[in-house]
Amino acid sequence: MVNPLNRPVRVLVAKVGLDGHDRGAKVIAAALRDAGMEVIYTGLRQTPEMVVNAALQEDVDAIGVSILSGAHMTVFPKIIAQMKEKGMNDVLLTGGGIIPDEDMLALQEMGVGKLFPPGTNTKDISEYIVDWVASHRNF
Numbered sequence: 001m002v003n004p005l006n007r008p009v010r011v012l013v014a015k016v017g018l019d020g021h022d023r024g025a026k027v028i029a030a031a032l033r034d035a036g037m038e039v040i041y042t043g044l045r046q047t048p049e050m051v052v053n054a055a056l057q058e059d060v061d062a063i064g065v066s067i068l069s070g071a072h073m074t075v076f077p078k079i080i081a082q083m084k085e086k087g088m089n090d091v092l093l094t095g096g097g098i099i100p101d102e103d104m105l106a107l108q109e110m111g112v113g114k115l116f117p118p119g120t121n122t123k124d125i126s127e128y129i130v131d132w133v134a135s136h137r138n139f
Helices: 023-034 048-058 072-085 101-110 122-136
Strands: 010-015 038-041 062-067 092-097
Touching (some): 010 023, 010 048, 023 038, 023 092, 023 122, 062 072, 072 101
Parallel strands (some): 010 038, 010 062, 062 092
16 A cells, blocks of 8 residues: 555545435545545535535545435446546545445446445555545645
């Protein structure tokens, strides 16, 4: 897990929609900070547009969406569409929560990065993000 950038990896952690459970998002945000990343947490009840606009304003390397509401097949495609529209082709969209395996595969086929179920070791998440950034945002 080597960060080739001359700065910390910047990650936006987001909660989209009406899902009001943010304990997991806060745990992930803290773990990513502990791993040396700069983390921006959007808070609850964001729209896909708000998330992408915040990611642009903050010039992040990755967006991590925590979703427990079952709306993942709506939320992730909307975020991907917004990212493509704004030319954010070198920003990772990842996330986690309660997402069935077959939906994870379908989302990855749409361009979403690796998705993590509850109980994933936070070291695995931080390593994935740093490795992805190292191979896609090396400028």
